[in-house]
Amino acid sequence: MNCETCQLKELLVVPTEIQDVLRCILHTIIFHRALGLVRPKDVECEHFELTYVRCGDHEIEKKIDEKIDQFIGWVEKHPNRKGQVCLSFYEVKNKHATWFGNKIERLYWEQWYINLHVLNPKSHGKSHYTKAPISTGENASEESSSRHAALESSLCEVLFQIIRFADEKKDHIPTVQNSEIISFPFEISTPSSSDSSFGWHADVLKRMLQTGHPSMLS
């Protein structure tokens, strides 16, 4: 089974917008893959005029919020850096027992990469993104509002991207074998706090070894 991968469009965010953006994207993806009996719940974004849909399961919401907090913690320690959150759906397959115990193998059949470029409003000197001197006063507020509007438009595009991908790619989805809301197990990966750029790549390599399949870029 191929692992379908979707690299979502990079979003330029400030720390205060991270939670809203990640909640919107993660819940939208999970709603498409929650094939159990769902009573959808409409949620309006806090910072954007967008409405997204949640499954209505508290456990899922709790798990998502925990991962978002982890990512925010990493951002605080690594300001003005690009970060990536990965949502992976997998199947569990037991392997034979080894010397060190039973090894549980995960077969990832779908991965979603959420790319965020976090801007620190207190950044001094030149902006990493625009490589231009930071303006002050009225210009700063205008830039902020234009950046916010652009982010809202980009976020909408990302949601369209999710819909299109989820709609077009259905054949790789495994058979539903339970009646739970979340029909397939998933995990959310964030950059580790003690991580360097090398460490982030190590996570990707580790995942590749677990799946046994090369990552396929969409």
Add this chain to the structure above:
Amino acid sequence: MASPSESDRKIITRFLHKTLHAVVASRVPRLHHAAAGPASPKNDRWFHLALDDHSSPADHHGAVVDPLVFDILLTRRGCSDVIVERWTARCVPPAPWSAASPHHPHDGSFLRRTYKKCTILLRSIYTLLRLLPVHRIFRLLCSSSQPYNYDLCHKVLSFAAPFSRAQEAELKQYSFAPVETMLGHLVVSVQYRPSLTNFNLEVSLPTPPLIITDYVGSPAADPMRPFPSSLPDRMSHPIVYQYPSRGIRTVAAPSFDRPHSWNSASMVHHPLSSAPGPPDSELLPGHYGHLVPNQRSSMERKGSSGFGEFKLSPPCSTSPSPSPPTRVGNSQLSRLHSETSPVSIPLPATENNQMHRSPNFSDPFKSLFPPPSPRSTRTDLSFRESPSKSISFRKPDGFSLGDIHSNLHMHAAYKVIKDGRDDSGRFSALSSGGSPGYGFSSSSRQSIQDDLDDEDFSYPFAFDDVDTSDSQTRSLDGKEASENSGSHKSQEAAVGILVHMLKTAAPLRQDQSCSMQSLEPNGEASISSSVMSRKACDALEELQSYKEMKNLLLSKSGAKLQDSVKQRKESSETLS
């Protein structure tokens, strides 16, 4: 067990219905506000997507291959409807000559796969519905209580005329990936307006308040304006009310045709008689029962209240300042007064009578009574024990009808002396606007109570026990005073006896009842004059008795003095 094709048909039919349900639920505010119907687990199971039942549209009864088109229209006031979204869902059968026509296995796996894909497709449709621009309008209409100049509605069609080129240029299209079924490909697409900024969508201004200048009862209104005949039938209790410059009017319900005698002369001296009265034509029986709203509106115009149960009144003035009618809740008085002609009993100008100083038209009952006294607020007597039992209304704030009645005994004469125009203590006590006795309907007692609960309610005949000055000197019987004048007690004892006599004076009840029954068109002046004369005689007799007492005391004291002087002389002579 159903055949695969039947199962497929059922899946397709259910999918179309569910799609329509999802679209309507997120686009039509009217259905969103509708009360939710009972939960339907059976419908929820389909595609594992539970939607609100109150927005469930009718099932699609057409053929599976018939397209389902639902337009979302934006309706605006004064403008034509505009299609802002068009959803199209249909099952496209494969071309018979197409080589791509698959041979699907009949083991059910294909059916399960179809069902799974339909489930995912529905979730995509549900998510996309929230991303399109129209959803923002839907949210505004659902969440805000303000009225807008636009609304959203929908149309379900099996066939829709294609858009013109100009229209298509304004629309964007999004088509979902088709889902393969045994009967064809399930295709869902949407054409939508990417921007709604061209439409002037705003909160509609509220309707400006309309000022009705010719409301019934207004000075500008036609006083002869008839009222609808749907007056309530609870007019069994006659109501007597006072009418400025027209005297007392009585009503004997249920007869509306009973003639009345109106006396305008008796009200000339009334303090409120300066208010313009209605034309005589209003007093005709023909207008009987027609002017209840008029009167009520005039009351309201003056800020009065409590006429909610004022069911029947004779025609009254529509002038700006008619005196408010009052009601007495006992039919006996009503009947009694129905036999009499209208008599005006102006309010005597007393210190305790605030109504003369500042008649309060905001409350019809306020204006009728003088201010209460502390003592009278604590007394609790039943007014219904009065001989006539004609006036009965509930005690407001500690007052009772008995308070009124007891004070009547004490102050009727006082008021008569103060104001020579009273005909009876009872009616003068009740009237401040010159209103005589009133007929109250029992149904209006509660409203009366509400009015009377007002703090400013003026309790009639209020006086203080401690104040034994003028108020107690006018109810004496002259004969009793003269009998005591010959006592040989000291001056202090005489005064004490006088006070005792005043306190234990007989009530004027008999006098009042007699005066009530003798109400005639011209009885007011005669009664007042007789009472005046009687009281004057008593006063004169009292004065004479006091003089005699004084002279007696002086004479005695003088005699004693002379005796003492003589004795001293004699003693001095003997000593010398």
